[in-house]
Amino acid sequence: MVASGNWRGRRVFLTGHTGFKGSWLALWLTQLGATVRGYALDPPTTPSIFEAASVAKLVDDVRGDIRDAARLTSAMTEFRPDVVIHMAAQPLVRASYDDPITTYETNVIGTARVLEAVRKTPTVRAVVSVTTDKCYENRELPNYSYRETDPLGGFDPYSSSKACAELVSAAYRQSYFPVAKLKEHGVALATARAGNVIGGGDWSTDRLIPDLVRGFLAGEAVRIRRPDAIRPWQHVLEPLHGYILLAEHLLTHDARFATAFNFGPTEDDARPVQWIAERMTAFWGDGARWILDADPGVHEAGYLMLDASRARAELGWAPHLNLESALEWLVAWYRAWAAKQPMQQFTLQQIAAYEKLIAG
Numbered sequence: 001m002v003a004s005g006n007w008r009g010r011r012v013f014l015t016g017h018t019g020f021k022g023s024w025l026a027l028w029l030t031q032l033g034a035t036v037r038g039y040a041l042d043p044p045t046t047p048s049i050f051e052a053a054s055v056a057k058l059v060d061d062v063r064g065d066i067r068d069a070a071r072l073t074s075a076m077t078e079f080r081p082d083v084v085i086h087m088a089a090q091p092l093v094r095a096s097y098d099d100p101i102t103t104y105e106t107n108v109i110g111t112a113r114v115l116e117a118v119r120k121t122p123t124v125r126a127v128v129s130v131t132t133d134k135c136y137e138n139r140e141l142p143n144y145s146y147r148e149t150d151p152l153g154g155f156d157p158y159s160s161s162k163a164c165a166e167l168v169s170a171a172y173r174q175s176y177f178p179v180a181k182l183k184e185h186g187v188a189l190a191t192a193r194a195g196n197v198i199g200g201g202d203w204s205t206d207r208l209i210p211d212l213v214r215g216f217l218a219g220e221a222v223r224i225r226r227p228d229a230i231r232p233w234q235h236v237l238e239p240l241h242g243y244i245l246l247a248e249h250l251l252t253h254d255a256r257f258a259t260a261f262n263f264g265p266t267e268d269d270a271r272p273v274q275w276i277a278e279r280m281t282a283f284w285g286d287g288a289r290w291i292l293d294a295d296p297g298v299h300e301a302g303y304l305m306l307d308a309s310r311a312r313a314e315l316g317w318a319p320h321l322n323l324e325s326a327l328e329w330l331v332a333w334y335r336a337w338a339a340k341q342p343m344q345q346f347t348l349q350q351i352a353a354y355e356k357l358i359a360g
Contacts, residue, residue, distance in 0.1 A: 008033030016088035049201025096158035133195030199236030200333020264306030
């Protein structure tokens with residue numbers, strides 16, 4: 001359960017707040033009573049959930065590149081945060097093939113810049129560095145779920161860069177924030193791994209749900225690649241709940257939480273792309289349809305699943321939305337947006353509804 005009392009008055013420095021996941025997390029943290037300073041580039045898409053839900057009205061909105069050491073460090077040290085949640089990234093596999101250098105600079109050097117800024121900010125007590133489920137060396141083993149102790153790797157530049165970000169975080173933890181001396185330096189650093197997050201307000205390119213929504217809104221058939229590929233689909237609020245819980249536990253300065261945690265759905269919700277496309281067309285209605293794209297495109301994993309038993313056992317985290325419900329929620333969000341409803345209010349209502357699920 002998220003305990004709002006743990007966040008009232010907390011100061012949170014959140015990188016990537018203009019993105020899809022970052023916007024949802026920024027809104028949620030403000031509702032828990034935290035004071036949030038976001039640091040990010042301009043919203044990566046038009047439209048964006050950041051603009052649609054008027055996130056800037058609720059947070060201290062600072063624009064900057066995480067590779068800009070001087071601006072980043074100034075923004076963090078001036079704000080004097082208790083908690084840093086690092087989510088800024090180049091998050092797309094196919095974009096990483098087109099521009100691998102920017103991907104590595106952002107995801108690897110950018111992570112080092114954030115952690116270096118933490119070193120220069122004496123108020124910080126907890127750091128959650130968010131990576132991805134794709135940071136593992138994916139051996140495409142059927143019915144195998146990756147654990148935090150499995151080898152890191154990455155076939156494509158994006159996946160590789162996130163594995164590198166994990167190594168950077170581990171090196172900073174071992175070199176500057178060692179768990180054995182946590183009471184001395186006072187900074188608990190953990191990484192969080194989740195992937196294939198879905199929900200309202202994602203307009204990224206080359207992602208299944210946004211591609212489907214764009215096609216449905218335009219009344220066009222959507223081309224689907226790799227219909228048999230299986231992913232750990234989960235609503236955006238599921239891993240965000242995990243990040244919040246992880247930060248709460250880090251603030252207790254119990255050294256056992258300063259490590260890596262997976263946040264993934266149950267095995268029942270590891271579904272193929274075709275299953276998602278069929279359910280989405282059924283929920284959307286209005287003649288929505290999809291067709292198979294004969295070109296599979298660049299290499300992407302065929303099977304990927306996480307073992308989140310550590311998060312369940314040590315953080316008390318668990319999924320609360322099955323995949324059917326997650327799809328219903330995101331369709332409702334996009335339909336509300338298309339109907340020009342006030343989306344900050346609608347998004348906060350979905351957050352409140354999720355909190356009720358957590359409370360049982």
